[in-house]
Structure formats: structure tokens, C-alpha cells
Amino acid sequence: MSSAPAIADPRDNYKRQKSTRSNFELYGWVFMRGSGVVLLVLIFGHLFVNLMVGDGVNAIDFAFVGGKWASPFWQIWDLLMLWLGMMHGTNGVRTIINDYAERPLVRMWLKIALYTAFVATTVLGTLVIFTFEPCPAGAPADLVASFCS
Template sequence: MTTTNAPTLSDPRDPYKRLKTTRSNYELYGWVFMRASGVILLVLIFGHLFVNLMVGDGVHAIDFAFVGGKWTSPFWQVWDLLMLWLAMMHGTNGVRTIINDYAERPLVRLWLKIFLYAAFVIVTVLGTLVIFTFTPCPLGAPADLLPSICFK
């Protein structure tokens, strides 16, 4: 005797069929971006660490004057800007993937992504402003804290 209300199972050898068809390769592009940005970030971060910790007096030389002198060069501004932007995009994409994997309810997923993207925008905008509006020679600062470029 067969029942007509029983659910039917598909043959396990049938090819996998997606439940929802998409025309976008967004997840593929995100995956490729994570790999490429990770390699570029390795170069940027280790270059940053080498210059800050190994060249000159090492960690003892890092102070306001060191950063002020470094950020007077457009090269180091662009270097640090690329490092900031890539690190923020890389991290945001990684956390977005985690939210998609573990947040089960759509409303929770939506709010987590809203907070994530808001944090991304705030940190990226503020970091960019700091890099490009940084004043290495502020008025009234003690002379021993200023970089040597301020006295030329």
C-alpha cells in the first residue's frame, strides 16, 4: 500500500540543482578579492612593519615626530591609505561572509550587515581624513616632539 502524501526523495546520483538561480558571480568575485587582497596586504603590512620596527632605532623611534616625518611624503601617505582601504575591505568582506553563514534570521542578518557597513564607512572615512589632513608641525607643540622638517 502506498501513500500519496509521503515526501519523495530525489535520487542521490542526480546532479545538484540550485534552489535559487542567480545571474551574478558576486560570491566568486568576493572569494577572488579575498585572495588577491590578502597577498597585497602581506606586502603592505610587512613593508610597514619593516620600516617602522627594523629601520633606524626600531620601535623606540616611533613617536609623533616619526609619523609626522613619514606622512610628509606622498609615497607613505598612499602606502598607508592602500593598507587602510584594503584591510577594511578585506575584513568587511570576511565578516560579511561570516554573517551570511551564521545569522539565520533575515532581519538579524540585515541589521548586522547595516552595522558592519556603517563601521566600514566610518573607519575608512576617518582614517582617510587623518592621513590627508595630518599636520606634522602643529602650532604651539613642544619642539622636542616635532619632526626635523618643521625647523627648515
């Protein structure tokens, strides 16, 4: 006879086991839902302004981007889209790595690569948005924004 573990009586009151786990996964799940809704607004606003207003896709050139990023509103809009998109995507890929990478060492290296890509892309994208010069010195007048002298 083997001694199998006893099955609890289904009529007994549930006793929660003491856990030291945090609510990180719950917060990640909530973040994904909230950021997804905000990203929908940001992305469709971005697409509407870039593709539907004015001459549409034919108007997108250096001057168009320079004119948009001369406004703090559009800098913040694009910065939010970058940061939320990167955090949303990184959290999603982190979840996939946790689900499918079986070996702890492989999981660790995949996450290191993921977080490195996240930091590099977010930092470089933020620098581009805030250091972009819409009126570069020596640029041909037909390529720069109309407000450049």
C-alpha cells in the same frame, strides 16, 4: 505508497538550471585571495620600516609619523593598507554573518552595523592620513619632525 521525487539517471547529461544569481560571491572570494597577498606585502613592509629600520620601536613618536606622512609615498602606502584591510575584514565578517545569522532581520541589522563601522572607520582614517599636520603651530620643537622650522 508515498511518491518520492525521481532520482535522475547518473548517465544522463548534466543540464544546468537557469539561474538569476550573480557572481558576487565568486568576486568576493577572488578579492579575498588577491587582497590578502597585497596586504601581506603592505603589512610586512610597514612593520619592517617601523620596527627594524633605525632605532626600531623606540623611534616611533609624533615626529616619526609626521616625517613619514610628509611623503606622499607613505600616505598612499598607509591609505592602501587601510582601505584593503577594511574591505578585506568587512568582506570576511559579512561572510560570517551570512553563514551564522539565521534570521533575516538579525542578518540585516548586523550587516547595517558592519557597513556603518566600515564607512566610518574608512572615512575617518582617510581624513587623518590626508589632513595630518606634521608641523603643528605652537608644538614643542623636540616633539615635531626635524624638517619643521
